[in-house]
Amino acid sequence: MGIAVEALFTSALGLQPPWVVDDVRLDTAKRRIDFEIGCHTSRLACPACGAATQPVHDRLRRSWRHLDFFQFDAWLHCDVPRVACGACGKTTQVAVPWARPGSGFTAAFEALALTLCLDLPVRQAAELLRCKDKRLWRRIEFYVAQARALEDFAGVRTVGIDETSLRRGQHYITVVHDLDRKRLLFATEGREHRTVVEFAEDLKAHGGDPAQVRHVCMDMSAAYAKGVALALPEAQISYDRFHVVSMAIETMDQVRRAEMATDAQAVRAALGTGQRKTLRQLLWGMRRNPSTWSARQLQAMHWLQRSTLKSARAWRLKMALREVYARATAH
Structure with missing residues (x-):
């Protein structure tokens, strides 16, 4: 490819000297595009101590998965320089501007992956990104650990x-x-x-x-x-409210079942019917919020509230408990 295309992708990737795109390889059969990035300098600042213009000792081959280009898998490749520092005596690999140290993904790809993981199961996000879910989990663990290290719980009461x-x-x-x-x-x-x-x-x-x-x-x-x-x-x-109300509903159901088992005739008489459908509407009417009652549930609950059944008293106690929580929340 011509120099104009390489310069275009250098700009598209946001690279600044001494980093440039040296070559672009497109494989339509594999639906993949590879960018060869060069670092054209023999001296760099030491990554360890910051000493300027230290000599490049050698270069190590690295690759990173990048955001797709035109629906093609995109990969960046670079022989990353290692600097031999005369000031601190260390030989250290420089950090590339497109990825954090040790990552096989570019920063842009990681950002997309983490955004998807906010709304999708990690396995599903990995399928969309065409990578293994374990690789996404490692990124999640890394950034969660970073975020938690900044947390301050001093005011927790x-x-x-x-x-x-x-x-x-x-x-x-x-x-x-x-x-x-x-x-x-x-x-x-x-x-x-x-x-x-x-x-x-x-x-x-x-x-x-x-x-x-x-x-x-x-x-x-x-x-x-x-x-x-x-x-x-x-x-x-x-x-908490959810568990207390759930326990009240379960106790109310126990009272209703016991009353049906021991005095079903009194329940049917109070409702004015022996039909199973009406008894079932009573069950759901007692459990549900009055604002959501159907017409049949409203009728069943109308007669229940005018009875002296134990089930009616249990239902009133449950509703009183809900009212307590409603008033507490309002204030």
């Missing part, structure tokens, strides 16, 4: 601890959030008491003080409660 399923089955992770600043503080595998102890250690590593944590909102896990007692000694525990 109120945290939320919860578990979530990592995959289908019994594989869980524990996550800890700063409820004041709405940010993720910590995540680790498992849901045992040790996960809270590990969080406390990580909190200290980032400038926080476990003794300054005043409030923990969590589910009713005995393991988490044990961990809080051990690692966050000054924290007061409250149970």
Whole structure:
């Protein structure tokens, strides 16, 4: 290819002297384009100590995956100089301007990959980028470690601890959030008491003080409660709304099932019907928010509220609990 094309790609890649594109090779069969980059100088600043105009000792061959050009896989290749420094005595490879040290991807490719991983599973992002997912995971781990090294947890006072399923089955992770600043503080595998102890250690590593944590909102896990007692000694525990309301709904269902088993005739009489469909509408009406009731559920709940059934009392208690949370949230 002519010099004009090489100069064009030198500009497109954002290269500045002494870095230039020396050659461009296009393989339409393999749908691949390769850029040969040269560093045309015999002296560079020492990467270790910064001493100027030190001699180039030798050059090492390196390659990087770059953003696609015209739907073709793009690769950059360069014989990267190593500088023999007379000032510090070290022989060090210079940093290239298009990639961080040790990476096989250019900075632009890494930026695209990480952007995709924000919204897609890593495996799916890797398929779109035509690379192995392990390579993406290494980049994620690198940048997460960099970001976490800058975190300051000195002001953490109120945290939320919860578990979530990592995959289908019994594989869980524990996550800890700063409820004041709405940010993720910590995540680790498992849901045992040790996960809270590990969080406390990580909190200290980032400038926080476990003794300054005043409030923990969590589910009713005995393991988490044990961990809080051990690692966050000054924290007061409250149970999160989701788990408390879920327990109330489960208790209400137990009352309804028991009443149907022992006094089904009274339930049917209260509803004015023995039809299974109506009884099923009662089940869903008791569970759902009144604003989402269907016409049949509205009818079933109308008669339930006018009865003296235990199920009616259980439903009223559940709704009273929801009202407590609604008023607390409003204030």
